Amino acid sequence: MEDGFSMAAVRGDRILRATGERAEVRIVLVDATSASNRIATAHGAEGFSRQLLGESIASSLLLASRLKGPGTVQLRFSFSGDITRLAADATPMGLVRAMIPQEEIRSAGSFEPLVMPQTLTVRKLDRNGASLAEGIVETEGLDLSSGITHYLHQSEQGRALLCVSSRCRESGERLRFAGGFLLEAFPGLSEVEWNTLETAARAIDLESLALADAEGLSLRDLFSALTRSFPAQVHQEFGVEPYCPCSEAGVLRALSGLGRDELEGIYFEGQETELFCEFCRKRYTVTPEQIYGLLGGETEEG
Numbered sequence: 333m334e335d336g337f338s339m340a341a342v343r344g345d346r347i348l349r350a351t352g353e354r355a356e357v358r359i360v361l362v363d364a365t366s367a368s369n370r371i372a373t374a375h376g377a378e379g380f381s382r383q384l385l386g387e388s389i390a391s392s393l394l395l396a397s398r399l400k401g402p403g404t405v406q407l408r409f410s411f412s413g414d415i416t417r418l419a420a421d422a423t424p425m426g427l428v429r430a431m432i433p434q435e436e437i438r439s440a441g442s443f444e445p446l447v448m449p450q451t452l453t454v455r456k457l458d459r460n461g462a463s464l465a466e467g468i469v470e471t472e473g474l475d476l477s478s479g480i481t482h483y484l485h486q487s488e489q490g491r492a493l494l495c496v497s498s499r500c501r502e503s504g505e506r507l508r509f510a511g512g513f514l515l516e517a518f519p520g521l522s523e524v525e526w527n528t529l530e531t532a533a534r535a536i537d538l539e540s541l542a543l544a545d546a547e548g549l550s551l552r553d554l555f556s557a558l559t560r561s562f563p564a565q566v567h568q569e570f571g572v573e574p575y576c577p578c579s580e581a582g583v584l585r586a587l588s589g590l591g592r593d594e595l596e597g598i599y600f601e602g603q604e605t606e607l608f609c610e611f612c613r614k615r616y617t618v619t620p621e622q623i624y625g626l627l628g629g630e631t632e633e634g
Contacts (some may be wrong), residue, residue: 343574346391347426348551353563356521357529359553360514362398364390364428367572368498368510371430374613379442379504381432382420386510388500389430392422393572394494394514395454395480399424404460406560409471413443427575429611442504452479455485477512487489489516491526497538509542509549513558533558576612583607583616588626599623
């Protein structure tokens with residue numbers, strides 16, 4: 333096909349990467365509807381909380397596409413109000429996870445909570461989890477797109493525009509769509525050309541585009557809307573998959589960060605401790621013997 337789309341790319345969770353034919357513009361498109369629904373369902377999130385997870389998932393996937401090699405991008409939104417934290421991690425190959433604290437999801441239910449934005453932290457990690465870079469910016473509104481675009485301008489001095497959106501079906505229990513795009517200028521693009529492309533991209537209404545199609549967000553339609561004024565070619569395509577690398581060893585490492593008095597208190601209760609991964613809600617059971625091992629095999633009572 334002339335635009336580089338395969339049949340698989342027309343529907344379903346995908347990440348598509350494209351460039352202008354003169355290679356002066358980079359475009360990344362993402363549809364993460366199914367993955368977002370799976371992750372939100374694992375958290376029991378409805379309505380506003382589900383939409384917020386969907387937007388963070390799409391955003392992290394788009395930012396991860398900018399990594400030069402294997403690694404992870406972590407987004408950490410800080411709020412005040414009924415929701416205090418929103419986090420999403422993604423890799424360039426489409427693996428993603430996200431979370432809102434469980435007690436805050438339960439408290440919000442299907443209602444729209446009171447949320448006031450504070451900061452966005454973006455961390456880039458290499459394939460071994462070592463830090464490559466970190467940027468922190470203040471956010472002015474609940475529009476994740478604006479906050480991340482502000483980060484790209486402030487921390488990375490780039491000419492870029494990120495737009496994501498997510499909307500629930502009327503019941504609030506499923507997302508109709510979750511996705512968006514990243515438009516990025518390469519050095520060869522003039523300021524006039526960039527301003528023209530950015531203005532046209534900002535005029536795209538993702539919600540209207542998705543609602544116009546019975547099956548949700550069409551990446552083909554989104555690509556066409558973005559590239560009306562310049563020829564472009566899709567050259568890479570990936571699936572999107574929820575994935576969490578949590579493990580029992582990681583849980584024990586986290587517990588080892590507690591103070592000795594707290595660990596001893598857990599140990600002397602003599603019961604198994606149940607913990608849940610904040611991201612995937614997998615349950616882990618830690619035995620008194622494992623707690624004793626974290627204490628170095630010694631307690632104040634011998």
